Amino acid sequence: MKRTSRDIRTANRYEVLSRIIAGSPASRQELAAATGLSLATVATLVGELLELGVITEVGFEDSAGGRPRGLVAVDPSGGALIGVDIAETYVHAELFDLALNVLAHADEDVRPGASRPEEVAGRVAAAVGSVVAQAGGEAARVLGVGVSVPGQVDRDTGVAAYAANWNWHDVPLLDLLAEHLAYPLYLDNPLRACTVAELWFGAARGRGDAVVVNLGTGVGAGLALGGGLHRGVTNSAGEWGHTTLVLDGRLCHCGDHGCVETYVGAPGIMQTLRELSPESPLLHPGDQTATIDALAHGAAAGDPIALKVLGDTARYLGAAISGLVNLLNPEVVVLSSWVAARLGEPLLEEVRRAVARHALRRPLAATEIVLSPIPTDPVSLGAATFALEGALRPVGRRGTPSPLPSRLHRSWSSSGAGRYGDRTDRHRGPS
Amino acid sequence: MKRTSRDIRTANRYEVLSRIIAGSPASRQELAAATGLSLATVATLVGELLELGVITEVGFEDSAGGRPRGLVAVDPSGGALIGVDIAETYVHAELFDLALNVLAHADEDVRPGASRPEEVAGRVAAAVGSVVAQAGGEAARVLGVGVSVPGQVDRDTGVAAYAANWNWHDVPLLDLLAEHLAYPLYLDNPLRACTVAELWFGAARGRGDAVVVNLGTGVGAGLALGGGLHRGVTNSAGEWGHTTLVLDGRLCHCGDHGCVETYVGAPGIMQTLRELSPESPLLHPGDQTATIDALAHGAAAGDPIALKVLGDTARYLGAAISGLVNLLNPEVVVLSSWVAARLGEPLLEEVRRAVARHALRRPLAATEIVLSPIPTDPVSLGAATFALEGALRPVGRRGTPSPLPSRLHRSWSSSGAGRYGDRTDRHRGPS
Numbered sequence: 058m059k060r061t062s063r064d065i066r067t068a069n070r071y072e073v074l075s076r077i078i079a080g081s082p083a084s085r086q087e088l089a090a091a092t093g094l095s096l097a098t099v100a101t102l103v104g105e106l107l108e109l110g111v112i113t114e115v116g117f118e119d120s121a122g123g124r125p126r127g128l129v130a131v132d133p134s135g136g137a138l139i140g141v142d143i144a145e146t147y148v149h150a151e152l153f154d155l156a157l158n159v160l161a162h163a164d165e166d167v168r169p170g171a172s173r174p175e176e177v178a179g180r181v182a183a184a185v186g187s188v189v190a191q192a193g194g195e196a197a198r199v200l201g202v203g204v205s206v207p208g209q210v211d212r213d214t215g216v217a218a219y220a221a222n223w224n225w226h227d228v229p230l231l232d233l234l235a236e237h238l239a240y241p242l243y244l245d246n247p248l249r250a251c252t253v254a255e256l257w258f259g260a261a262r263g264r265g266d267a268v269v270v271n272l273g274t275g276v277g278a279g280l281a282l283g284g285g286l287h288r289g290v291t292n293s294a295g296e297w298g299h300t301t302l303v304l305d306g307r308l309c310h311c312g313d314h315g316c317v318e319t320y321v322g323a324p325g326i327m328q329t330l331r332e333l334s335p336e337s338p339l340l341h342p343g344d345q346t347a348t349i350d351a352l353a354h355g356a357a358a359g360d361p362i363a364l365k366v367l368g369d370t371a372r373y374l375g376a377a378i379s380g381l382v383n384l385l386n387p388e389v390v391v392l393s394s395w396v397a398a399r400l401g402e403p404l405l406e407e408v409r410r411a412v413a414r415h416a417l418r419r420p421l422a423a424t425e426i427v428l429s430p431i432p433t434d435p436v437s438l439g440a441a442t443f444a445l446e447g448a449l450r451p452v453g454r455r456g457t458p459s460p461l462p463s464r465l466h467r468s469w470s471s472s473g474a475g476r477y478g479d480r481t482d483r484h485r486g487p488s
Numbered sequence: 489m490k491r492t493s494r495d496i497r498t499a500n501r502y503e504v505l506s507r508i509i510a511g512s513p514a515s516r517q518e519l520a521a522a523t524g525l526s527l528a529t530v531a532t533l534v535g536e537l538l539e540l541g542v543i544t545e546v547g548f549e550d551s552a553g554g555r556p557r558g559l560v561a562v563d564p565s566g567g568a569l570i571g572v573d574i575a576e577t578y579v580h581a582e583l584f585d586l587a588l589n590v591l592a593h594a595d596e597d598v599r600p601g602a603s604r605p606e607e608v609a610g611r612v613a614a615a616v617g618s619v620v621a622q623a624g625g626e627a628a629r630v631l632g633v634g635v636s637v638p639g640q641v642d643r644d645t646g647v648a649a650y651a652a653n654w655n656w657h658d659v660p661l662l663d664l665l666a667e668h669l670a671y672p673l674y675l676d677n678p679l680r681a682c683t684v685a686e687l688w689f690g691a692a693r694g695r696g697d698a699v700v701v702n703l704g705t706g707v708g709a710g711l712a713l714g715g716g717l718h719r720g721v722t723n724s725a726g727e728w729g730h731t732t733l734v735l736d737g738r739l740c741h742c743g744d745h746g747c748v749e750t751y752v753g754a755p756g757i758m759q760t761l762r763e764l765s766p767e768s769p770l771l772h773p774g775d776q777t778a779t780i781d782a783l784a785h786g787a788a789a790g791d792p793i794a795l796k797v798l799g800d801t802a803r804y805l806g807a808a809i810s811g812l813v814n815l816l817n818p819e820v821v822v823l824s825s826w827v828a829a830r831l832g833e834p835l836l837e838e839v840r841r842a843v844a845r846h847a848l849r850r851p852l853a854a855t856e857i858v859l860s861p862i863p864t865d866p867v868s869l870g871a872a873t874f875a876l877e878g879a880l881r882p883v884g885r886r887g888t889p890s891p892l893p894s895r896l897h898r899s900w901s902s903s904g905a906g907r908y909g910d911r912t913d914r915h916r917g918p919s
Contacts, residue, residue, distance in 0.1 A: 209850050218850065265721040278815065282718060289817020290696040291854040299848055300811035303735045304804075313810075313846050373735070379744075380731035380811075384709065386720020415744050417730055419640050419649065423722040 066102075068285055069094055070449055073102045074111065074131075075257045078156055081130035082115045091263070103129055109449075111135045111155050131156045136200040136448070139188060139240070140441030141181055142247065142434055143167075143206045145222045145274070148177070150184035151437040152192050152199075155445075157258065159433060163187035174217075174228045182237030201241040201444030205250040205436050206230060207275070209293055215244045221310065243443040247271070248295050250439030251393050251429075252279025252286055257442050259431045265388035268381050269429075270297075272374075272396040274345060276318040278381060298322065302377050320373040323349055323396050330366045337362055346395075353399045367400065368407055375411020378426070382412060386420045393429040401428065497533075499716055500525055501880055504533045505542065505562075506688045509587055512561035513546045522694070534560055540880075542566045542586050562587045567631040567879070570619060570671070571872030572612055573678065573865055574598075574637045576653045576705070579608070581615035582868040583623050583630075586876075588689065590864060594618035605648075605659040613668030632672040632875030636681040636867050637661060638706070640724055646675045652741065674874040678702070679726045681870030682824050682860075683710025683717055688873050690862045696819035699812050700860075701728075703805075703827040705776060707749040709812060729753065733808050751804040754780055754827050761797045768793055777826075784830045798831065799838055806842020809857070813843060817851040824860040832859065 069092070076091050077083050085103055089096045106112045106129075113132040117125035133154035142149040145167070152161040165180040185202060208220035215231025231242050252261075252269040261267035261281045269279035276298035280287035287294050298318030299311050306315030307328070319325045323345040330340055330352065339355050339362060341347035355363025378390060392405060409426050416424070429435060500523070507522050508514050516534055520527045537543045537560075544563040548556035564585035573580040576598070583592040596611040616633060639651035646662025662673050683692075683700040692698035692712045700710035707729035711718035718725050729749030730742050737746025738759070750756045754776040761771055761779070770786050770793060772778035786794025809821060823836060840857050847855075860866060 266718075266725075280815075282713060287697075287713060287816070289851065289854075290819040291817055291850060293848070293850045293854075294697075294815065294817040296814035296817075296848055296851065297811075299814045300731075301807040301846065302732060304733055304737075304807060306735075311848060376732040376735060380728075383727035383730045384711075384725065384815075385718070386722055386725035386727075388721040415732065417724070417727055417742060419722060419724045420720065420727065423720075423724075 067450055069098065070102050070105065071257075071446060072284065073099060074106055074445075074449065075262065077106075077112055077129060078131050079258070079262065081156070082118075082128035083130070084118060084126040084128055086126055109135075111449075133158065137192060137198045138200055138441040138444045138448075139185055139202040140250075140437035140439070140444070141184065141202060141204045142250075142436035142440065143177060143181065143204065144247075144436075145207065148180040148184045149434060149437055150181070150188050151434065151441065152188035153438075153441050157438065157441065157445075161188040161191035162437075163191070172223045174225060174230060174233055177223075178230065178233035178237065181234060185238055185240075199240050200448040201243060202234075202238060203243045203245070203250070203440030203443035203447075204230070204234065205245060205247045205440045207247055210244055210246045212243070212245050212292055215242065217244070241444070241447060243440075243447050245292075245440070245443055247273075247394075247436045247439075248277040248279045249286060249288070250437075250443065251435045252281055252295075252439070253442045253446075254431055254435040254439035255279075255391050255393065255429065256281045256284075256286065258438065259429055259435070260389055260391040260427050266385060267389045267391060268385060268387045269391045269393050270374075270378060270381075270397070271394040272321060272323075272392060273394040274323050276322045280385070282385070297377075297381070300377065300380065302373060317373070317377045321370055321377065321396075326352070326366065326370050326396070329369050330362070333365060333369075334362045339363060339366075349396055349399050353401065353403075356400075356403050367403060370400075371404060371407030371411050374404075374408050376415050378408065379412050379415035382416045382420045382424050387424055390424060390426045391429050392426070393431075393435060397428060498881055500529065501533050501536065502688075502877060503715070504530060505537055505876075505880065506693065508537075508543055508560060509562050510689070510693065512587070513549075513559035514561070515549060515557040515559055517557055540566075542880075564589065568623060568629045569631055569872040569875045569879075570616055570633040571681075571868035571870070571875070572615065572633060572635045573681075573867035573871060574608060574612065574635065575678075575867075576638065579611045579615045580865060580868055581612070581619050582865065582872065583619035584869075584872050588869065588872065588876075592619040592622035593868075594622070603654045605656060605661060605664055608654075609661065609664035609668065612665060616669055616671075630671050631879040632674060633665075633669060634674045634676070634681070634871030634874035634878075635661070635665065636676060636678045636871045638678055641675055641677045643674070643676050643723055646673065648675070672875070672878060674871075674878050676723075676871070676874055678704075678825075678867045678870075679708040679710045680717060680719070681868075681874065682866045683712055683726075683870070684873045684877075685862055685866040685870035686710075686822050686824065686860060687712045687715075687717065689869065690860055690866070691820055691822040691858050697816060698820045698822060699816060699818045700822045700824050701805075701809060701812075701828070702825040703752060703754075703823060704825040705754050707753045711816070713816070728808075728812070731808065731811065733804060748804070748808045752801055752808065757783070757797065757801050757827070760800050761793070764796060764800075765793050770794060770797075780827055780830050784832065784834075787831075787834050798834060801831075802835060802838030802842050805835075805839050807846050809839065810843050810846035813847045813851045813855050818855055821855060821857045822860050823857070824862075824866060828859060 072092050073088055076088055085099050089099045112129045115128050115130045118128055133156045135155045138153045140151050148165040150163050151159050163184040165184045206217050209218040211218050217225050217228040217230045231244050234242055248271050251271055255261040255269050267281040271277045277295045278297035279295050299316045301315050302317045303315035307319035308314055309316040309319045327348050339351040352363050356367045405428055503523050504519055507519055516530050520530045543560045546559050546561045549559055564587045566586045569584045571582050579596040581594050582590050594615045596615045637648050640649040642649050648656050648659040648661045662675050665673055679702050682702055686692040686700050698712040702708045708726045709728035710726050730747045732746050733748045734746035738750035739745055740747035740750045758779050770782040783794050787798045836859055
């Protein structure tokens with residue numbers, strides 16, 4: 058809860074690096090202007106990133122009348138990051154260079170009945186092994202693996218505290234993964250991964266407070282406040298899907314009634330369709346993806362039932378999002394995840410109209426509502442970002458940072474875990 | 489949106505001073521342990537506060553076997569602060585010493601039909617003049633006046649953007665007050681004043697993320713996140729009263745339906761009573777205070793109607809507060825303002841039970857729900873705290889801080905406003 062000088066320094070380091078990633082090459086002067094930090098602070102942070110080997114000097118630009126300005130750019134060869142998106146039916150892994158370009162990706166199925174923790178850990182290990190092999194097998198270059206698992210996550214201990222779909226309780230997932238993978242590992246959930254992806258690379262970058270509304274099977278609201286992810290005191294902030302929208306309304310799997318999720322999650326949207334038109338050919342019982350796709354196509358074709366379902370969904374969403382706008386006064390609300398992506402612009406337009414009807418004038422005027430602009434899988438990207446943040450975090454905790462590969466080598470070859478041990482993250486070496 | 493090293497330093501300075509105020513005398517070692525800051529950082533901050541004259545050295549304590557530790561305490565004579573609570577029907581002013589003890593207070597009525605901005609500004613000036621006179625007329629010792637006005641406030645420009653009760657729109661209240669008052673002035677609203685009071689002196693002090701639920705005529709939720717007040721991008725965060733709780737429910741004065749405020753604000757509670765028992769002797773039409781008091785007494789006496797209204801109110805509140813717990817994962821939820829104070833423990837008990845029924849297990853386990861422990865008017869206290877924060881903020885922006893009185897003198901006798909001008913606060917000198 059206490060922000061220390063080190064926290065702010067770490068946050069500023071992230072900020073400078075994300076600016077360089079977003080707009081390489083960049084001068085220290087441009088970075089100072091973009092971040093609001095002093096030139097001296099930026100120069101120090103750039104120096105640390107140069108020593109770490111994640112960025113590199115790439116020449117000079119003329120400044121009108123002044124001294125030529127040194128330019129820095131991210132060094133894609135400075136290391137690799139892996140992001141893993143564990144979902145209900147698949148494991149998706151991507152390997153990125155330090156500019157967050159995708160160099161390789163792999164998918165593994167999670168079959169019904171094969172979702173025991175050991176089985177899922179094996180699927181993750183296979184997917185990670187595949188992307189490392191595709192990228193040339195340079196395992197030594199991998200700075201870390203970020204893993205996103207649905208549900209409630211204790212990132213400090215690397216435990217999947219509760220995953221409703223698989224009925225997992227307190228699964229020590231990072232311990233299981235460490236039996237297969239000799240990289241630093243970071244665990245969190247898709248909601249926070251998407252939010253960090255928006256903060257670093259998407260619609261929240263360089264903006265004030267932002268809310269990332271995740272619309273999938275489950276529903277949540279990732280909060281990017283004060284330039285960083287708001288986690289809450291036990292890393293469970295964002296469970297917006299269980300806000301009461303209709304007192305005594307639809308029964309939710311959480312045991313409560315009238316939760317937002319029961320109206321705007323994919324199963325909730327299917328229920329709206331079923332109540333409206335039980336025999337609709339748009340309805341694919343048991344298949345959320347096919348039903349949402351059918352609604353998107355139907356709405357595009359002017360099908361009145363599809364349009365009505367879209368309108369009702371937007372009405373629920375608009376009322377619920379208005380609550381976020383009134384409570385948090387954000388600069389941007391981002392609609393993310395697969396339901397938002399598939400229903401797209403027509404949903405966005407209706408939601409904007411509904412929010413305008415519900416929200417208070419002053420916060421409404423300050424808020425923009427957009428679809429996520431991230432073209433790839435935001436969960437893998439966000440998970441890889443957790444690994445990048447983890448790799449950057451130790452900097453400044455000792456006198457002089459050493460370049461990452463040797464630092465990692467020293468750490469993981471000596472005592473295993475612990476050297477990077479930290480109150481707020483879990484790092485694992487080979488066990 | 490960007491947190492700079494200066495922001496963190498200012499936040500740490502507040503934190504250290506508030507700890508000293510809470511527990512004088514204190515050693516630097518105790519302050520470091522309480523704040524989580526390094527001893528070196530605490531020593532620097534204590535040195536700045538000593539130079540400012542807001543704290544003083546008060547001797548030594550023995551430390552077992554080590555060197556005696558120097559003790560510091562707040563210096564009550566280091567200056568005075570004034571907090572002003574402008575409400576619908578009155579203006580309440582309190583003058584505090586730097587230990588935030590009340591030295592004087594004054595009340596002025598705001599009569600129906602006498603609520604033009606110039607009239608209200610005159611009432612504020614009269615109340616402030618009264619407390620200064622009571623305190624010995626030492627106007628030079630007043631470091632600043634914090635003013636709380638209901639509604640939406642633009643603190644940067646000192647404008648009351650919208651006050652529903654008086655139909656004020658974009659009233660330049662600080663400009664009007666500066667015609668009467670030659671002190672630095674700080675404008676904000678009651679929700680944020682109460683929240684800052686809890687953060688500095690109440691249930692949120694030293695805690696992780698906190699939510700201050702204000703239950704009065706209006707309803708709001710002040711957010712103390714990451715150790716500081718969350719304001720949102722246009723200083724309007726906290727408008728939780730207009731979260732939809734019952735889709736298509738009771739009509740709200742904001743134009744929407746089913747807002748939390750229409751169920752748990754004082755008029756909403758009166759409506760619940762009226763719907764349940766239109767002829768109830770508990771109901772005092774047109775008098776919110778008398779009705780809430782009658783409900784409190786009735787519930788204490790076991791009156792079934794009063795108990796039913798309390799239970800229904802707690803049920804609405806519990807569902808709505810659960811949304812805050814799920815979304816923000818706070819360490820503490822504080823029930824504040826006059827409705828919470830009057831309905832007290834019986835309401836608290838019922839709310840706790842209702843939240844336990846609605847909230848998710850993980851965030852619920854991390855959250856405590858309490859009544860505000862602040863025994864005096866939290867709005868005046870919080871407003872005075874804004875003035876104290878303002879007086880501390882300039883420190884560190886120049887080489888060496890000079891003691892406050894001379895610094896103020898130099899500032900306000902030379903160029904009037906501007907020297908303390910700041911992106912996030914409005915300070916006014918004599919015009």
